[in-house]
Amino acid sequence: MPIEILMPALSPTMEEGNVSKWLKKEGDKVVAGDVIAEIETDKATMEVEAVDEGTLAKIVVPAGTEGVKVNTLIAVLAVDGEDIDKAGEGIGEEPAKAETAAPAPAAAKSEGAAPVAAAPRTEIAADPDIPAGTEMVSTTVREALRDAMAEEMRRDADVFVMGEEVAEYQGAYKITQGLLQEFGARRVVDTPITEHGFAGVGVGAAMAGLRPIVEFMTFNFAMQAIDHIINSAAKTLYMSGGQMGAPIVFRGPNGAAARVAAQHSQCYAAWYSHIPGLKVVMPYTAADAKGLLKAAIRDPNPVIFLENEILYGQSFDVPKIDDFVLPIGKARIHKSGKDVTIVSFGIGMSYTVKAEAELRGMGIDAEIIDLRTIRPLDFDTIIASVKKTNRLVVVEEGFPQSSVGDHIASQVSQRAFDFLDAPVITIAGKDVPMPYAANLEKLALPNVGEVVEAVKAVTYR
Amino acid sequence: MATAARKAPAKTKPKSDGKSAGLSAPKPVDFTKDEELDAYRRMLLIRRFEEKAGQLYGMGFIGGFCHLYIGQEAVVTGMKMALIDGDQMITAYRDHGHMLAMELSPRGVMAELTGRRGGLSRGKGGSMHMFSKEKHFYGGHGIVGAQVSLGTGLAFANRYRGNNNVTLTYFGDGAANQGQVYESFNMASLWKLPVIFIIENNRYAMGTSVTRSSAETDFSHRGASFKIPGIQVDGMDVRAVKAAGDLATEWCRDGKGPLILEMQTYRYRGHSMSDPAKYRSKEEVQKMRSERGPIEQVKARLLDKKWADEDELKAVDKEVRDIVADAAEFAQNDAEPDPSELWTDIVL
Known part of the structure; x- marks a missing residue:
């Protein structure tokens, strides 16, 4: 069987090009890797290499032809001693027919205007019942967040916390207070001041199956790391066809604090809420902070957990329940x-x-x-x-x-x-x-x- | 290979950087017949696969970007030969060769290139985004340099778990100038993480030659500020790569922390399919192909030592071509993903 050489697509958007030059003529021997022609696209002139070995039996589209559609038959290669006249026979007389020689990818056919099905609904459970008579403990948001991390770290040895000043300094805002003493330096990891790098390290560890809690001293600094949050953490599950995700929590204070001016006072709720593949949590009360942070740590997806420096010191009632976990996605x-x-x-x-x-x-x-x-x-x-x-x-x-x-x-x-x-x-x-x-x-x-x-x-x- | 850092307790600072540690590229160790044949077959599979991918791109079956690995086959092949079960690999977007080296299915890779449901990412990742937890391949990343921090994180997980595995983190001479690479070097060295940073120096970051983009073109020095030793390796000689891989994996498994391997290699094709590569001369490409070709080197040794004759090597080629033809056939005929796949795998 002679081999048909088709007009190649040489860029993501190329639909047609010009056959500017043939570097082999009919009857020439060709080995794989030989440059046989030059094709001019809207971007550049590209060399076309032969993929197979044989003899150039017929040039169907002569040099100088412009506007040749991708996948049009441009030449025929005779292989293994095939008669080159026979190989070229009857080919190229009807270029229109030749254009259909290669099956177009299916995508080209499905350009309908059919409506796209909506996203399937997912039901989210209601808050757990709090039994009557449950003791309510006045707790600051700061303590609630610390308790949530400590409880989850006791429950799951794969959970660890990393970030700037989380260990020996006990947290820039004292959210990780006491964690180093209880869990040690292996699980409470002080990082250098390198948000981009340690966010990526956290995502890599999560891809390997650990459960990192990455603390940003503030989400203003997470701008340095946003590529890893979005491109590495949020999109990998989808890009891997469900094989690999990143169970990770990015948390820290977000939004304005007091008198720290433009670079330290920005709310990122809307930014992260834009991204499919992320969950975004922003609690107000201490009870929600605790129950939702525990849920975030257990969640198999990347979760952005937006706290607030002004709220850290405020106290709210938190139910005294052994394992108080709240549903993400429920107002x-x-x-x-x-x-x-x-x-x-x-x-x-x-x-x-x-x-x-x-x-x-x-x-x-x-x-x-x-x-x-x-x-x-x-x-x-x-x-x-x-x-x-x-x-x-x-x-x-x-x-x-x-x-x-x-x-x-x-x-x-x-x-x-x-x-x-x-x-x-x-x-x-x-x-x-x-x-x-x-x-x-x-x-x-x-x-x-x-x-x-x-x-x-x-x-x- | 003696180094003061070797016996240093974790908390004290190592006393020597890479250069003063006296690390130099190990001499290529002669392969056995089986190793030569294995390397030949593995490299040929990558070569033929990539040629076919280029062809399918030309036919419009593969869309978007497609970055071929042709010319660089010895790098992944030699390194793979130095791994043990559970060792991980991560790279950027010129990734087909890495996947094949990690023994991901050629059908799965090719069908992902054509965006079909049988693709490794079920058609949702494409050329730059494929993964396999089972084969310890962690992508396939489209953002230049991102894989370096991620790979450091994989190594962090190995150290956290206290296992004996190492992570191969590949990046190019272009990515070597990204900021997060150095943030990762710092943490990897500080925490003594078992990660091998493999810089595939193919001389061009897209179309910019290393001399036009890099103040320090000896990439094995790039870890000096972080006390990470580095070695320059002939990345066209699979034996040299394997020898460096053996040294580096042993280094990491001994708990000495990260190591940099600069693989001096060459990409025969353009940066991507739409790159006519006008920034370098034809003579330069031709010289590399004819004098340094990684597959040709193995072939010549096999013939020279009479470990195989032309017919036997042709048979290997035939076997590889059949695998690739089967993958291409599958990739062209497999169905596109079901429309319902649009909404799956976004969150768990």
């Missing part, structure tokens, strides 16, 4: 109400809770939803609430453009438009880098008054 109704839904998360809840108290004084009964998880986002809880209250305000500290609130507003308008009695109002940080001056910083952040005004606006008060 919590912080307070039920009937007049308006206020959705918030993390430090945004501080403004919301204070605003709710003021609103109550005005006779407005607000329902507060604490998202707790930003991805996957619990739209069921939000939409059920909006169907009841018909009004929605979202509160967060991050920048306004493409914010979490914007995404919620868009989804609610698509899924529950008929239930809305007012436009959704999203409250976010101002669209400016965080200023240092105390007065300007205050102006840049959301405030309780803005939340109250927004609620009054959507309730037409």
